[in-house]
Amino acid sequence: xxxxxxxxxxxxxxxxxVTISCTGSSSxxxxxxxxxWYQQLPGTAPKLLIYGNSxxxxxxxxxxxxxxxxxxxxxxxxxxxxxxxxxxxxxxxxSSLSGYYVFGTGTKVxxx
Amino acid sequence: QITxxxxxxxxxxxxxxxxxxxxxxxxxLSTSGVGVGWIRQPPGKAxxxxxxxxxxxxxxxxxxxxxxxxxxxxxxxNQVVLTMTNMDPVDTATYYCAHIWxxxxxxxxxxxxxxxxxxx
Numbered sequence: 001x002x003x004x005x006x007x008x009x010x011x012x013x014x015x016x017x018v019t020i021s022c023t024g025s026s027s028x029x030x031x032x033x034x035x036x037w038y039q040q041l042p043g044t045a046p047k048l049l050i051y052g053n054s055x056x057x058x059x060x061x062x063x064x065x066x067x068x069x070x071x072x073x074x075x076x077x078x079x080x081x082x083x084x085x086x087x088x089x090x091x092x093x094x095s096s097l098s099g100y101y102v103f104g105t106g107t108k109v110x111x112x
Numbered sequence: 113q114i115t116x117x118x119x120x121x122x123x124x125x126x127x128x129x130x131x132x133x134x135x136x137x138x139x140x141l142s143t144s145g146v147g148v149g150w151i152r153q154p155p156g157k158a159x160x161x162x163x164x165x166x167x168x169x170x171x172x173x174x175x176x177x178x179x180x181x182x183x184x185x186x187x188x189x190n191q192v193v194l195t196m197t198n199m200d201p202v203d204t205a206t207y208y209c210a211h212i213w214x215x216x217x218x219x220x221x222x223x224x225x226x227x228x229x230x231x232x
Contacts, residue, residue: 034216036216051216052216093217101161101172103151103159104158
């Protein structure tokens, strides 16, 4: 029942740049709510990667960057590395139905 | 250093009620702006937000699961408890609790998760 849509998978060779889109609507991203991104390595809990659309927590490499425009947001990974192979999720807030938190459908990043 | 850890049964039968406890350290749920939420992830599927409780006892629930969920806090024990009634095999998932940074509505610290299987 995710209301934030992501591509199921993206792939790239080491060193390349990949982007992951997160498409929402006028009641979440388009309403001005922040978008956050999480990285989930196999068998582990999600880890905060980007908060407030484009901010990196301490310790997150600057190879990861986020942006937001209109009803969508994007996560970019430049200089792709083998250790970046993981699932990535966007998250925001939706103001419909008394308000609730929403996650994206998730994107599997494969390093070729 | 903020840490959270989930605990509860690993196996429940259909129609039973699930009770999960999140025990945390490094912050207080009596501090303004602090919240703890629950998120689940069925095997091989996406994350799904379930519920959230704030320092002031404000509670939020997923609209699709609201009738089945109850979230409470015990500030003195640094614990948050989630109950989910009428469990079904489709509720089989890893359940995570997480600290929310209310300034950004972002889950910045997560527990390791606990796998709950619903089966007779």
